[in-house]
Amino acid sequence: xxxxxxxxxxxxxxxxxxxxxxxxxxxxxxxxxxxxxxxxxxxxxxxxxxxxxxxxxxxxxxxxxxxxxxxxxxxxxxxxxxxxxxxxxxxxxxxxxxxxxxxxxxxxxxxxxxxxxxxxxxxxxxxxxxxxxxxxxxxxxxxxxxxxxxxxxxxxxxxxxxxxxxxxxxxxxxxxxxxxxxxxxxxxxxxxxxxxxxxxxxxxxxxxxxxxxxxxxxxxxxxxxxxxxxxxxxxxxxxxxxxxxxxxxxxxxxxxxxxxxxxxxxxxxxxxxxxxxxxxxxxxxxxxxxxxxxxxxxxxxxxxxxxxxxxxxxxxxxxxxxxxxxxxxxxxxxxxxxxxxxxxxxxxxxxxxxxxxxxxxxxxxxxxxxxxxxxxxxxxxxxxxxxxxxxxxxxxxxxxxxxxxxxxxxxxxxxxxxxxxxxxxxxxxxxxxxxxxxx
Amino acid sequence: xxxxxxxxxxxxxxxxxxxxxxxxxxxxxxxxxxxxxxxxxxxxxxxxxxxxxxxxxxxxxxxxxxxxxxxxxxxxxxxxxxxxxxxxxxxxxxxxxxxxxxxxxxxxxxxxxxxxxxxxxxxxxxxxxxxxxxxxxxxxxxxxxxxxxxxxxxxxxxxxxxxxxxxxx
Numbered sequence: 001x002x003x004x005x006x007x008x009x010x011x012x013x014x015x016x017x018x019x020x021x022x023x024x025x026x027x028x029x030x031x032x033x034x035x036x037x038x039x040x041x042x043x044x045x046x047x048x049x050x051x052x053x054x055x056x057x058x059x060x061x062x063x064x065x066x067x068x069x070x071x072x073x074x075x076x077x078x079x080x081x082x083x084x085x086x087x088x089x090x091x092x093x094x095x096x097x098x099x100x101x102x103x104x105x106x107x108x109x110x111x112x113x114x115x116x117x118x119x120x121x122x123x124x125x126x127x128x129x130x131x132x133x134x135x136x137x138x139x140x141x142x143x144x145x146x147x148x149x150x151x152x153x154x155x156x157x158x159x160x161x162x163x164x165x166x167x168x169x170x171x172x173x174x175x176x177x178x179x180x181x182x183x184x185x186x187x188x189x190x191x192x193x194x195x196x197x198x199x200x201x202x203x204x205x206x207x208x209x210x211x212x213x214x215x216x217x218x219x220x221x222x223x224x225x226x227x228x229x230x231x232x233x234x235x236x237x238x239x240x241x242x243x244x245x246x247x248x249x250x251x252x253x254x255x256x257x258x259x260x261x262x263x264x265x266x267x268x269x270x271x272x273x274x275x276x277x278x279x280x281x282x283x284x285x286x287x288x289x290x291x292x293x294x295x296x297x298x299x300x301x302x303x304x305x306x307x308x309x310x311x312x313x314x315x316x317x318x319x320x321x322x323x324x325x326x327x328x329x330x331x332x333x334x335x336x337x338x339x340x341x342x343x344x345x346x347x348x349x350x351x352x353x354x355x356x357x358x359x360x361x362x363x364x365x366x367x368x369x370x371x372x373x374x375x376x377x378x379x380x381x382x383x384x385x386x387x388x389x390x391x392x393x394x395x396x397x398x399x400x401x402x403x404x405x406x407x408x409x410x411x412x413x414x415x416x417x418x419x420x421x422x423x424x425x426x427x428x429x430x431x432x433x434x435x436x437x438x439x
Numbered sequence: 440x441x442x443x444x445x446x447x448x449x450x451x452x453x454x455x456x457x458x459x460x461x462x463x464x465x466x467x468x469x470x471x472x473x474x475x476x477x478x479x480x481x482x483x484x485x486x487x488x489x490x491x492x493x494x495x496x497x498x499x500x501x502x503x504x505x506x507x508x509x510x511x512x513x514x515x516x517x518x519x520x521x522x523x524x525x526x527x528x529x530x531x532x533x534x535x536x537x538x539x540x541x542x543x544x545x546x547x548x549x550x551x552x553x554x555x556x557x558x559x560x561x562x563x564x565x566x567x568x569x570x571x572x573x574x575x576x577x578x579x580x581x582x583x584x585x586x587x588x589x590x591x592x593x594x595x596x597x598x599x600x601x602x603x604x605x606x607x608x
Contacts, residue, residue, distance in 0.1 A: 227575065254548075267548075295550065341543035381587070382540065400540070
């Protein structure tokens with residue numbers, strides 16, 4: 001893991017001053033209810049030398065997979081290509097790409113020298129014949145080639161949509177194996193697309209619900225290694241964990257970082273009752289945020305750190321509430337039919353994602369922070385535990401199938417409700433936490 | 440499942456789920472039968488044994504959906520547990536609270552803690568010292584029945600009193 005993280009020293013170089021500094025007319029407006037994915041072509045990147053050949057091919061494939069995976073883009077197969085791109089700097093034959101209806105074209109070149117890998121790329125608006133944005137060059141080491149591909153795809157996504165991207169990000173999750181009554185759980189981390197899975201714990205103790213720090217350097221999680229559920233913080237690079245010292249009460253769980261990464265909010269069980277507490281990580285001091293006989297759990301901060309959305313059954317059934325970050329009066333925001341849980345504030349601040357249980361089905365949904373405009377995005381026997389992509393456009397969650405052979409799998413869905421798809425992991429997967437876009 | 444019928448014959452309905460235990464002794468020659476006239480210490484026939492506590496007294500109580508209220512049957516089982524613990528003061532116990540899979544991971548952890556605590560408070564009210572009783576919640580992490588119907592769910596919504604510490608000398 002360390003090797004992977006430190007090996008990718010990304011150098012970013014602007015290739016040339018663009019002929020057209022302004023974005024061309026090519027633009028995918030994500031809020032317009034996109035039905036037709038935008039057709040694009042990624043001819044295999046041009047290798048500068050023999051050592052770069054395989055990387056050039058693989059990088060182009062990952063770029064295409066990232067874009068296709070959003071459901072917003074549709075790749076045009078290379079079988080249809082009229083032009084070949086054999087030189088990165090040769091003029092693009094726009095007519096050839098227009099003829100096959102490619103609206104966006106991504107060209108690139110790869111150079112490998114020793115273990116150093118350089119990727120150059122340009123994004124073209126085929127119909128206007130203009131470059132979209134500016135050609136860039138990323139440099140790193142060969143074992144970080146997938147990250148460089150994700151960086152390229154992030155640029156394409158951002159330039160075409162005008163939105164932040166999310167491909168160069170990681171997801172922490174719980175890897176699951178074995179039957180339901182003897183399930184083995186290990187903490188794991190992977191690229192957002194399921195590649196490069198690394199295990200952070202063994203399966204000796206039950207582990208639950210990892211949560212990334214805002215910068216992605218640490219994970220909070222719950223482990224039964226002492227026999228009781230307790231909160232741990234793990235340094236991701238060093239894979240070194242520390243148990244957090246929560247006050248009087250043996251069980252603590254459901255931790256989440258504050259947006260500044262300096263404190264956490266969590267659930268503490270005392271005398272069978274679950275309340276919310278906040279801990280300053282530097283001092284280790286905790287203060288109580290709620291004090292009711294009801295269950296209060298699953299807290300999540302607003303992006304500005306001023307408020308916390310959480311789940312409570314103080315009304316008789318689990319519902320969603322928002323309170324000031326230092327505690328105080330809470331306002332209920334969920335009023336639809338059914339039970340609501342695991343609220344997570346979106347990184348854009350506009351929405352809360354949640355788990356809803358109603359009439360024997362589970363749903364992942366979103367609502368505005370005042371509870372209005374509730375929309376259910378999924379429906380199954382058991383969906384739970386949403387986490388937001390760094391740009392607030394996609395939600396990943398756990399789907400568990402029913403019965404004796406039931407299995408947990410990670411899924412992602414666009415906040416439009418489209419593009420529901422499994423995220424492939426080596427074993428079962430649950431409790432995803434989507435980390436920030438990497439630098 | 441001969442054990443099941445015997446347990447039922449004893450009228451301890453709430454210990455049904457105990458029969459799902461993997462404890463091989465539960466499948467042995469039964470308990471209290473004294474077939475050969477002797478009682479092996481530590482065997483289910485020995486009233487001072489954890490196996491007896493588990494199978495005859497009943498180590499678990501069951502709950503309704505979302506509830507942590509003790510039913511009359513549950514109170515009967517817990518009274519038996521309290522009597523046993525008072526008669527066997529060398530033992531301490533951990534009460535494990537569990538939930539069925541209907542519900543989020545977090546809520547079920549909290550619910551399991553409520554259930555374990557309800558059982559603990561009842562035992563304390565019947566005279567068992569609080570410092571002999573700890574609780575832990577497993578939420579929905581450790582079902583004993585793995586079907587996704589009420590048959591299984593009803594057995595998974597449970598508080599199980601697990602004896603620890605002392606063993607029979």
